[in-house]
Every structure is written in structure tokens, then in C-alpha cells.
Amino acid sequence: MTSKTVDKALSILDVFTVDSPTWGLRELARHLDMNHTIVHRILSTFEEKGYLYCHPETKKYQLGIKFIELNHVVEEHLNLFDLIQPIMKNIALDAGESVVLTILDDEEGVFVKIVESDQKVRFAESVGKRNRLFIGASHKIILAYLPRHIQIKIIDQGIQDGDRHIDSKERLLERLESIRGKGWCYTEGETFEDVAAYSVPLFDNRQMILGSLSIAGPRYRFSQEKSEQILPMLKENIEKLNSILSKVYFPSRRNFSTTKFM
Template sequence: MSSKTVSKALSILDVFTPDRPAWGLRDIARELEISHTIVHRLLKTFEEEGYIFQNPETHKYELGIKFIQLSNTVEERLRISDLINPIMKNISVETGESVVFTVIDNEEGLFVKIVESEHQVRFAESVGKRGPLYIGASHKVILAHLPDEVQDKIINQGFLDHAPQLVSKKSLLETLEFIRQQGWFYTAGETLNDAAAISVPVFDPKKNVLGSISVAGPSYRFTKEQAEKVLPVINKYIDKIDDIFSKVFFPSRRDYLLKNIT
């Protein structure tokens, strides 16, 4: 199998997201601009190996349970639950809100772990959700600590995509500088209309940004004033979190580290 075929096969897997977990063959072909014949052949191969199945009622394709096995393998090797879950639970108990661990992966933000609050109304997002780094506190604190060249690339792509959240590149760059100086950031209504979060960055041993830790909740309850009150709780635990990632390599795709940009 050529590298080009492998790339096409992987691009098919990438279309499956929490927002759109089921796809028809023609929809995939149209989305990726790949011929129906090639898509059909690759889907059948994935189906035979258990990575994808075709729902007999809708006739659409969905991810198979093989990915649960792979996810468990990664989780077991990293021991993320054992290491970071107790800290996230402590933060959640002390703040009364949900706690979210986000990482940078392929120049996007990826929700890796969420500890939900015990409130009936809580932060309503899911593990595995991706988003651009110019939206939301959990993403912006990551973007703020990326090299200038990478920031430009991500922001420029946002404007090319006509992202409605982007109004002015100048104002966004000023916000990112403010985040670097302040060390944290709060947003409301950016990732979700009714959600708010306060976030701080997480770094690896070489002080390269890896992700962020956020406390999040419904914006009517989690105002900026309330968020600032929980900031000391996050800061109390952030050194422990950084220490964990000084001992455990987290395999997110941080392409900026591979481009000799410092």
C-alpha cells in the first residue's frame, strides 16, 4: 500500500467526529474529493478489520469498537487516569465546577479528559471534541504560548475559513500577548453559547506548551468574578500537573516542535 493510499485511508477516519459520527459513502467521497470507488474499497477494508461498520438500518458508516480497544491501550500506557484524574477531581470538588484537560494536537485543541461537576447543570462537552485554537479560553491559552510563526499560520487559516469568531488579527494578537503576561484567561459564550471557562497553560519539561487545564461551567453561574475566585485553586495544583508531564511523554502531535521553531 502506497503512502498516498494510507493518507487517503486515514483521512476517511478523520471525518468521523462527535458532531457527525455517521457518514454515507457518497458523503465521504464528496467531503474528501476522492472517487467513490476508492472510498468504497477503503471502507470495506476498515470494515473487515473491525475499524468501521455499516449500520444496517441507516446504511451509513460509523466507527467500530476496535477504537475502544486502541483507546484503552493508549490510556493504559500513559496512565493518564491514574496520574491526573485525582488532581482534576480535587479541583472539581474545591471549585464546584467541571475540570477539562485540553492538549494541542495537529495545531488544534483536543479535549482529552473531563471531570464533571456534581451540579445538575454543568459543562456540556465531550472527550475527543476538537476545535480551532482561536476559540475559547482552553484553546487560547495554548495559542498564546506557541511560536509567532505558528500563531500566524493558525490565525490566517481561521480567516481563510471565514471563522465568525475572528474579527481582527491585531486584536487577537493583543489578546494573546495579554494572556502571556497574565498567565490565564477567561471566556464566556465562545466554545458553547451558555458555557464559560477559566484556563491556565500546561507545559512539558522543556517549557513547550502541551495543553491547558480549565475550570468550566454554565456562564450564568460561572461569571468572570466567580472564575477569578477559583483561579488560586487551579494554581495550587498546576505545578503537580506540570510535574506529571515531566515524567510521562504525551504523544500529541505538536508539529511546531518538529519545525525547528523556538
């Protein structure tokens, strides 16, 4: 199998997301601007191996059970979440809001663990959801700790795509500098219109940015009084989490984060 074939196969898997979990053969070929026959061959191979499942009636493809097995392998190998879960649960109980662990992967943030609060109205997101790093506190705090040339690259791409979350490149860069100086980030109405979040950074064993820990919920519950309680809760527990994360290697794509921030 050539590297081009592998690249095409992986680009097909990449389009199966929380927002777009099912795809038909023709719409997938159009979306990727890829030859229909090649797409069909790759889909058939993935289906045969259990990585994809084709619904017999709709003829649409979705991710298969094989990914649940692989996810279990990753979690067992890392053995991280058994250590992280109690910390996140304690924060969720104390704050009365959802707690979110976000990990940097390539140039996006991925929600890898969410501990819900016991409130009726909660943070409405799902594990595996990806987003650009200039959207929401949990992602923006990560962007603040990346090298300046990577920040500019990510922001320029967002501007080129006409993303509504960037009103000014200069103002966003200034805000990122301010976030980095404070060591925390607050946003409201970015990921969802009625959601607010406080986030603090997480670092790996090389003291490079790994991700973030956030407390999130409906913004009407984030009063000034409650906000003053949330940051100490996060900062109180962040050392415990960083201590755990500094002892392992998290298998996410972060090669560019080894460059010194300028």
C-alpha cells in the same frame, strides 16, 4: 500500500468526529472529493478489520469497537489518567464546576479528560471533541504559547474560512500576548453561548506547551467573587499536574512547538 493510499485512508477516518459520527459512502466520497470506488475499497477494508461498522439498515458507517481497544492501549501505556483524575476531581469539588484537560494535537485542541461537577447545569462537551485554537479559553491559552509564525498561520486560516471568532487579526495577536503575560485566560460565550471558562497552560518535559487545564460552566455562575477563587485553585494544582506531565511523553502532534516563541 503506497503513502498516497495511506493518506487517503487516514483522511477518511479523520471525518468521523463527535459532530459527524456517521457517514454514507456517497456523501463521504463527495465530502472528500475522492473517487467512489476508492472510498468503497478503503471502507470495506476498515470494516473487515473492525475499525469501522456499517449499519445494515442505514448503510452508514461509524467507528468500530477496535478504537475502544486502541484507546485502552494508549491509556494503559500512558498510565497518566490514574494520576491526573484525583487532582481534577479535587478541583471540581472545590470549584463546584467541571474541570477540563485539553491537549494540543497538530493545530487543534482536543478534550481528553473531563471531570463533571455535581451541578445540574454543567459543561456540555465530550471527550474527543476538537476545536480550533482561537476558540475558547482552553484552546486560546495554548495558542498564546505557540511560536508567532504558527499563531499567524492558524489565525490567517481562520480568517480565510470566515470564522466568526476572529474579528481582527491584530487584536487577537495582542490578546494572545496579554494572555501569555498573565499566564491565564478567561472567555465567555465562545465555545457555547452560555459557557464561561478559566484556563491555565500545561507544559511537557521540554517545557513546551502541551495543553491546558480549565474550570468551565454556565457563565451566570462565574461571579466576580467566584472568579477570584477559581484562579488560585487552578494555579494551586497546576504545579502538581506539570510535575506529572514533565515525566512522560504525551503522543500528540506538536513538532512545531519546539520552535522558540518570537
